[in-house]
Amino acid sequence: MPGPLSTGVGSFPGTDQRAFDEALSVVLGELGAHEPGLPFLPEVPGRGATAGMVGRTVGLVTELDADLQPAGWRLTGTSGAPALDQRRARSLLAQDLDTVEEQATGYAGAFKIQVVGPWTLAATVERPRGDKLLADHGARRELAQALALGVADHVRDVRRRLSGVDRLVVQVDEPALPAVMAGAVPTASGFGKHRTVHPPEASAAVEELLAAVRDAGAEPWVHCCAAGAPLALLRDAGAQGLMVDLGLLDASGHDALAESLEAGLRVGLGIVPTTEPPVPPGDKEHVERVQRWLDMLGLDPGEVADRLVITPACGLAAASEGWARRALETCRSVAAAFS
Known part of the structure; x- marks a missing residue:
């Protein structure tokens, strides 16, 4: 079945032009050269x-x-x-x-x-x-x-x-x-x-x-x-996609995303940590988290997976260069698991 997309929120670590060039290389390599990815223009606010x-x-x-x-x-x-x-x-x-x-x-x-x-x-x-x-x-x-x-x-x-x-x-x-x-x-x-x-x-x-x-x-x-x-x-104002940190949603937020998915909107689930945790979750844990969330809302993955977007919880400016790359790799792997 068609699966979710994967993308980043925007920001990357670094303090100079080399950091932007490297961020763009990572984005195009991880998301532009492989399915299912949505490459983007990175931001390097440390400049x-x-x-x-x-x-x-x-x-x-x-x-x-x-x-x-x-x-x-x-x-x-x-x-x-x-x-x-x-x-x-x-x-x-x-x-x-x-x-x-x-x-x-x-x-x-x-x-x-x-x-x-x-x-x-x-x-x-x-x-x-x-x-x-x-x-x-x-x-x-x-x-x-x-x-x-x-x-x-x-x-x-x-x-x-x-x-x-x-x-x-x-x-x-x-x-x-x-x-x-x-x-x-x-x-x-x-x-x-x-x-x-x-x-x-x-x-x-x-x-x-x-x-x-x-x-x-x-x-x-x-x-x-x-x-x-x-x-x-935001949906009623004309957004065709909504991106959130899944860990910050309350009951009304979960309901709003369910309604958005059923209405055909893209929904970005921020699930990958923005900085490296002591014990990083594996791809399987992220996949199971998304599956539990869909189950909680009574949504069939086969019907809505192609409208999901897997992302980091927020920007990656505070991450190490290694974790920024790994975060995008993880997003792509988790999205691919649904295909």
């Missing part, structure tokens, strides 16, 4: 703030200018003249895509890229006069619109570069969304919390980005490795 997931996404938002401050990224206006750090982020991403274009010559199949979603970006990036964009309803709306435009351009650029890719997946990372909706994001002073963002507004911003991804010719998935992920909201 600096311009290489992290927020920095990369800020670099895509060409409608808004930003620079790096001691507290992190801050918007500076809409002059169309981005600051040095934002230009560096754009340049580094273009350099990484050049490397992918070179190493993936002749590759035909599916490929995945990652961007940060509007709510995690609003909870991370500061507005010009300080505090997070989350504090300003107008600013976060403007950010969501600019993000949708920037990501659509990014999708078109990747499609142009990787002409052999027949299916492009865009993974939207929203680790801060549960905290945003729970009113748990601290203010700049640290003494208060930002106001709760209610489901209709939270859904609308995500929906705008996911629609832009689809309109640009890609398949939008959403990844949230935090507890309390609003999976039903």
Whole structure:
């Protein structure tokens, strides 16, 4: 029977360009050269703030200018003249895509890229006069619109570069969304919390980005490795895939994933540890865990296995190089066991 895919969440260990080149080699070797794999554009945040997931996404938002401050990224206006750090982020991403274009010559199949979603970006990036964009309803709306435009351009650029890719997946990372909706994001002073963002507004911003991804010719998935992920909201906003850390799900999360599988969505199960444990689980243990989960939900593996995606629990930036490679090997082996 057709089995699950295997892929990574995004990040890899390392601090220099050599680390990115090695990460890409591992990704293409483990996931691009063997079934059932979904290769992806790796992130190596150890190279600096311009290489992290927020920095990369800020670099895509060409409608808004930003620079790096001691507290992190801050918007500076809409002059169309981005600051040095934002230009560096754009340049580094273009350099990484050049490397992918070179190493993936002749590759035909599916490929995945990652961007940060509007709510995690609003909870991370500061507005010009300080505090997070989350504090300003107008600013976060403007950010969501600019993000949708920037990501659509990014999708078109990747499609142009990787002409052999027949299916492009865009993974939207929203680790801060549960905290945003729970009113748990601290203010700049640290003494208060930002106001709760209610489901209709939270859904609308995500929906705008996911629609832009689809309109640009890609398949939008959403990844949230935090507890309390609003999976039903993300599905209803237009996500065609949901990726989670399986160990963080509550009862409603399990139910939402079951409903998503039955509705035909892809579901990414984060089951492989992100750093090497004292006694790493074997492939058989991972397979049995997935089988127990499907059994708990009353789902037939023969009917839903081709919609599953096996992944690490989250990114691999804190792993050793050896474990990062082994984690992807394990994901591929576990996925293959269902075929």
